[in-house]
Amino acid sequence: MIMPFDTIPLPKDVLHPPETVLVNITPQETRVALLEENEICELHIERNSGHGLVGNxxxxxxxxxxxxxxxxxxxxxxxxxxxxxxxxxxxxxxxxxxxxxxxxxxxxxxxxxxxxxxxxxxxxxxxxxxxxxxxxxxxxxxxxxxxxxxxxxxxxxxxxxxxxxxxxALLPENxxxxxxxxxxAETATDAELQADIHYLTRVWDNICQRAKTCQPETLLYQDLPLSLRVLRDMFNHNTVQILVDSKRNHEKMSEFAQQYVQNAAEKIHLFKGERPLFETYGIEGEINRALQPRVNLNFGSYLIIEATEAMTTIDVNTGGFVGSRNFDETIFKTNLEACHAIARELRLRNLGGMILIDFIDMTLPEHREAVLNEFAKALSLDRTRVTLNGFTSLGLVELTRKRTRESLSQVLCEPCPVCQGRGRLKTAQTVCYEIQREIVRESRRFDVKQFRIIASPQVIDLFLDEESQSLALLIDFIGKPIMLETDGHYSPEQYDIVII
Known part of the structure; x- marks a missing residue:
């Protein structure tokens, strides 16, 4: 029986589903989507303006x-x-x-x-x-x-x-x-291993030579571009096909495969569809959904995923799912479905670090153990190192996932300039009261003739309507007139107090 706080071993013998790799290349970026049974599980993006540095x-x-x-x-x-x-x-x-x-x-x-x-x-x-x-x-x-x-x-x-x-036996004696x-390497021939040894030896010799002649703070070696790393790192015996939508890069990948990954060469195909590759396979919509906190499951249940710099939290909810048998079975079925959805979202969103999952509370110990085992099975498909722990004393499941590159959200998004990444804004009423407190402070520090408040339309409208009485009381209290000015370019939290 699994005890709390135990590390749950991930099974090694899980049958991996067939994989399709989609390679979308434009002059600005390369995007690679990994599909397992026609469902996207991983997305890798490399922009020409900012290559990933890992391996450099x-x-x-x-x-x-x-x-x-x-x-x-x-x-x-x-x-x-x-x-x-x-x-x-x-x-x-x-x-x-x-x-x-x-x-x-x-x-x-x-x-x-x-x-x-x-x-x-x-x-x-x-x-x-x-x-x-x-x-x-x-x-x-x-x-x-x-x-x-x-x-x-x-x-x-x-x-x-x-x-x-x-x-x-293949290495030189010295x-x-x-x-x-x-x-x-399990299926590699001696000739393929020997070719790998020669290639890597040449790369290292070149790095050593450059290190002797280059100035400090110099890049000596850069890893392969994403389109070729696909063949080196992602291709395996489960890969059914690799579709590329760029003729020039299709030729490059085929040439690289012929030299280094020969069994992949016949699976690389040039995509010639009328619609764009990612649109044909529904990837664009999946990317947009992966940037939202809510993930809908079957029968009305859903996940809420909140990622912060400290940790990621995932909440499982039954939503409108009431099941057809009893409440315990409904919860159990929802949690089992959530296991696979969470494992997929971790890969797709590339979430790393500490992750806490709040499954719906289960009263039966056998249900809890079955959910952990199913979750371990789903996580075993992840290429990134994952450590899964049992239920904590609070009933949460804790895991860590190695973080080596930015998450999907960090690659595609930036903090909101209005809320500074908090995800929430102060109400217009809160801003009104902040302005009034600041005016009181300034009136005691300076001898002024009048104040002018410049703020967003929402704040000024509130001063003229619901907060008009409090504004009148403030004017009487400080004994100075206060003028109001609207600026449509101001964010809801932004304001200026001009002293005249």
């Missing part, structure tokens, strides 16, 4: 070492300095049991080879690591390490040992570099 390698300069936080700020040529914590320094990673001090490893002005492991998010700079890793189709190259690791998704011990032996064998 820079020659950085240490600007500030913070012993108290065991971290440092490193300049890599971006608007904000990037952040490097001691746990992401190679020497500490190689000796995790030894306590080391960052001030003994780094000094201000030091040049450093660093890699971005997390994009800048909101006001936070990029996060860095000094352990370099280069991703290939079947292998991840660790040029500063000698360890050969295996993807955790490959569980069969016999298969793991076989892959390790095959890779060791090789001192490490590798991680990716899940896709």
């Amino acid at each position: 390698i820079y020659l950085g300069v240490v600007r500030r070492v913070l012993p108290g936080m065991q971290s440092a700020f490193v300049d890599i040529g971006l608007e904000r300095a990037a952040f490097l914590h001691i746990v992401d320094i190679l020497e500490q990673k190689q000796k995790p049991d030894e306590t080391q001090r960052i001030e003994h490893m780094l000094f201000e002005g030091q040049t450093l080879l660093v890699q971005v492991i997390k994009d800048p998010i909101n006001s936070k700079g990029a996060r860095l690591s000094t352990q370099i890793s280069l991703a290939g189709r079947f292998l991840v190259h660790l040029p500063q390490d000698e360890h050969i690791g295996i993807s955790q998704r490959i569980e069969n011990e016999e298969e793991r040992n076989s892959l390790r032996e095959r890779l060791n 090789a001192c570099h490490g590798y991680i064998i990716r899940t896709s």
